[in-house]
Amino acid sequence: MADAKYDVLGIGNAIFDVLGQADEGFLVRHGMTKGGMALIDEARAAAIYKDMGPATEMSGGSAANTIVGTASFGARTAFIGKVRDDQIGGLYSHDIRAAGVAFATKAAAGGPATGCSYILVTPDGERTMNTYLGAAQELGPADIDENLVAASRIVYLEGYLWDPANAKQAFVKAATIAHGAGRQVALTLSDSFCVDRYRDEFLDLMRKRTVDLVFANEAELHALYQTSDFDTALTQLRADTKLGVVTRSEKGCVVASAERVVAVPAFPIEKLVDTTGAGDLFAAGFLFGLVRNAGHEAAGRLGALAAAEVIQHIGARPQVSLKELAGQHGLPV
Amino acid sequence: MADAKYDVLGIGNAIFDVLGQADEGFLVRHGMTKGGMALIDEARAAAIYKDMGPATEMSGGSAANTIVGTASFGARTAFIGKVRDDQIGGLYSHDIRAAGVAFATKAAAGGPATGCSYILVTPDGERTMNTYLGAAQELGPADIDENLVAASRIVYLEGYLWDPANAKQAFVKAATIAHGAGRQVALTLSDSFCVDRYRDEFLDLMRKRTVDLVFANEAELHALYQTSDFDTALTQLRADTKLGVVTRSEKGCVVASAERVVAVPAFPIEKLVDTTGAGDLFAAGFLFGLVRNAGHEAAGRLGALAAAEVIQHIGARPQVSLKELAGQHGLPV
Numbered sequence: 262m263a264d265a266k267y268d269v270l271g272i273g274n275a276i277f278d279v280l281g282q283a284d285e286g287f288l289v290r291h292g293m294t295k296g297g298m299a300l301i302d303e304a305r306a307a308a309i310y311k312d313m314g315p316a317t318e319m320s321g322g323s324a325a326n327t328i329v330g331t332a333s334f335g336a337r338t339a340f341i342g343k344v345r346d347d348q349i350g351g352l353y354s355h356d357i358r359a360a361g362v363a364f365a366t367k368a369a370a371g372g373p374a375t376g377c378s379y380i381l382v383t384p385d386g387e388r389t390m391n392t393y394l395g396a397a398q399e400l401g402p403a404d405i406d407e408n409l410v411a412a413s414r415i416v417y418l419e420g421y422l423w424d425p426a427n428a429k430q431a432f433v434k435a436a437t438i439a440h441g442a443g444r445q446v447a448l449t450l451s452d453s454f455c456v457d458r459y460r461d462e463f464l465d466l467m468r469k470r471t472v473d474l475v476f477a478n479e480a481e482l483h484a485l486y487q488t489s490d491f492d493t494a495l496t497q498l499r500a501d502t503k504l505g506v507v508t509r510s511e512k513g514c515v516v517a518s519a520e521r522v523v524a525v526p527a528f529p530i531e532k533l534v535d536t537t538g539a540g541d542l543f544a545a546g547f548l549f550g551l552v553r554n555a556g557h558e559a560a561g562r563l564g565a566l567a568a569a570e571v572i573q574h575i576g577a578r579p580q581v582s583l584k585e586l587a588g589q590h591g592l593p594v
Numbered sequence: 595m596a597d598a599k600y601d602v603l604g605i606g607n608a609i610f611d612v613l614g615q616a617d618e619g620f621l622v623r624h625g626m627t628k629g630g631m632a633l634i635d636e637a638r639a640a641a642i643y644k645d646m647g648p649a650t651e652m653s654g655g656s657a658a659n660t661i662v663g664t665a666s667f668g669a670r671t672a673f674i675g676k677v678r679d680d681q682i683g684g685l686y687s688h689d690i691r692a693a694g695v696a697f698a699t700k701a702a703a704g705g706p707a708t709g710c711s712y713i714l715v716t717p718d719g720e721r722t723m724n725t726y727l728g729a730a731q732e733l734g735p736a737d738i739d740e741n742l743v744a745a746s747r748i749v750y751l752e753g754y755l756w757d758p759a760n761a762k763q764a765f766v767k768a769a770t771i772a773h774g775a776g777r778q779v780a781l782t783l784s785d786s787f788c789v790d791r792y793r794d795e796f797l798d799l800m801r802k803r804t805v806d807l808v809f810a811n812e813a814e815l816h817a818l819y820q821t822s823d824f825d826t827a828l829t830q831l832r833a834d835t836k837l838g839v840v841t842r843s844e845k846g847c848v849v850a851s852a853e854r855v856v857a858v859p860a861f862p863i864e865k866l867v868d869t870t871g872a873g874d875l876f877a878a879g880f881l882f883g884l885v886r887n888a889g890h891e892a893a894g895r896l897g898a899l900a901a902a903e904v905i906q907h908i909g910a911r912p913q914v915s916l917k918e919l920a921g922q923h924g925l926p927v
Contacts, residue, residue: 279685281692282913315662315689315911318651329648348681348707352612356648359614374681575913578648580615 268336268552270413273324274397275342281316283381298390306393319576320356324419330545333583339363345396350375386533401427411442420451447474456484516557525561528569538577542567601669601885603746606657607730608675614649616714631723639726653689657752663878666916672696678729683708719866734760744775753784780807789817849890858894861902871910875900
């Protein structure tokens with residue numbers, strides 16, 4: 262196996278976040294499921310946006326947020342995702358490159374605009390996402406650079422890639438190349454509704470060992486195994502994947518392999534502002550821990566630290582150097 | 595004088611803010627004057643942006659920030675400013691309308707893109723702005739809606755309007771209509787370098803009573819009268835304008851009329867994050883105080899409160915309801 266040029270390569274929907282505050286009534290009025298990610302078309306995007314308050318914009322996208330977080334810890338990273346060659350695509354491309362992430366996916370020259378997620382943050386800090394995939398729908402197998410995948414120690418893929426029609430082919434292509442090159446493949450289940458849409462396919466990916474490592478939060482885990490019992494679900498997860506990492510909000514996380522289960526507490530926070538990116542940044546820290554061979558417990562602590570940083574401000578990307586933050590807390594860097 | 599439909603109408607450059615963190619070395623490397631606003635062309639904008647770290651985007655523009663702040667206190671407000679009919683212009687128009695501000699200026703259908711300011715926030719919280727005016731340059735007298743101006747109790751204009759060629763004509767037209775309708779005209783000097791560029795014209799506006807109320811910070815006041823002595827400058831200000839309000843950062847502000855000078859302390863803050871919008875939001879609170887006939891001291895306190903809110907987070911627009919915040923502090927709402 263050749264030396265890896267990158268520690269982690271992320272593949273996901275390139276989505277620009279439009280974040281605004283909203284009360285519970287707004288969610289009800291628009292028929293939104295609080296805490297979830299709903300796919301919306303252009304007309305619904307326009308209707309929601311028209312009714313939204315003033316917003317803050319930031320680049321987002323689940324896997325992209327994770328990769329930016331991993332880069333902030335100091336890892337060598339790359340990203341594959343599709344924007345259009347429009348103004349928002351320009352902002353998106355700038356941000357991910359400025360974060361130190363190699364990003365060379367060709368922007369679409371026509372078709373839908375760069376994808377946007379209209380994110381409503383309620384007073385309790387919970388975020389409800391409404392995503393217009395836009396140009397992200399155009400991601401396909403041709404965008405998967407074989408050399409890039411083969412040169413990356415871990416390929417990290419988001420479950421959301423099952424939504425755009427061609428992206429799942431890109432996903433499978435990337436996983437196949439990665440395993441052919443002796444690399445690891447990680448998957449995040451993304452969202453419990455996403456799991457509901459693609460349960461059988463996700464289980465198939467796990468059981469056929471197309472993926473080696475699975476990230477899920479409790480809701481996603483319960484949705485995957487259609488059980489409300491955590492231990493039952495965890496037992497099944499351990500049977501289905503080499504390594505499963507389950508985040509449990511303020512209860513911390515559980516890292517589960519066939520051999521053992523390690524529980525890691527959450528990091529204390531001063532004030533929950535916006536949960537957007539919590540899971541993404543947890544994955545960032547955990548992946549960084551794996552890259553540094555830090556062990557599961559330390560990896561979990563790195564994940565918890567990154568998640569704690571991101572939920573204390575608006576937006577899903579870190580506002581400080583996670584490398585410095587980890588250093589300040591005596592964690593591996 | 596007919597009843598006013600609006601309490602405050604703002605006229606200014608419609609500018610989208612691209613905010614990123616930078617160290618002092620970045621400013622030096624790019625030849626930037628810390629704390630100032632420099633006008634840049636498209637090529638320099640591209641060069642700065644390419645070198646900037648990941649950014650957060652928010653609608654901005656000095657007078658627009660003030661108007662949004664005044665609206666957040668509960669005043670009836672309107673704004674005149676020019677964007678293009680591009681994606682960023684769409685975000686801009688959404689944000690100001692979503693803040694409850696009437697905004698009907700026709701977007702440019704051609705010409706330069708919507709204006710952007712590349713704002714570097716250094717670790718000390720100071721912001722350094724690099725503004726590409728873009729479509730804001732297209733603002734002209736034709737954009738000044740006579741009925742709107744005549745229906746607004748206070749017309750608030752930014753000194754930055756002296757930069758785009760046609761906007762100063764728009765400024766004078768608005769001031770003339772306002773006075774013809776018995777309304778008040780307020781001016782912010784905007785920036786000490788802006789004062790250096792247009793000192794004589796600004797003094798002329800004041801001495802000819804084209805403007806009734808002038809906002810300045812200390813640096814702008816000293817630049818206006820080319821003196822380093824505060825008291826000398828203040829004495830001249832009192833001679834030149836009916837009402838002058840000078841902000842002095844953590845020293846609070848001074849409200850000066852021919853009759854008297856009132857000093858109002860700054861509001862205590864927990865942590866300075868980003869000074870972007872401090873002066874704009876001070877003006878928002880002060881104007882709201884005038885609208886409510888709250889007296890100069892209370893107006894100064896409202897200004898100090900709004901400034902304190904905005905400097906404790908990234909971006910130049912309030913993140914909470916200033917009406918609620920004022921109520922919590924026992925200030926007039």
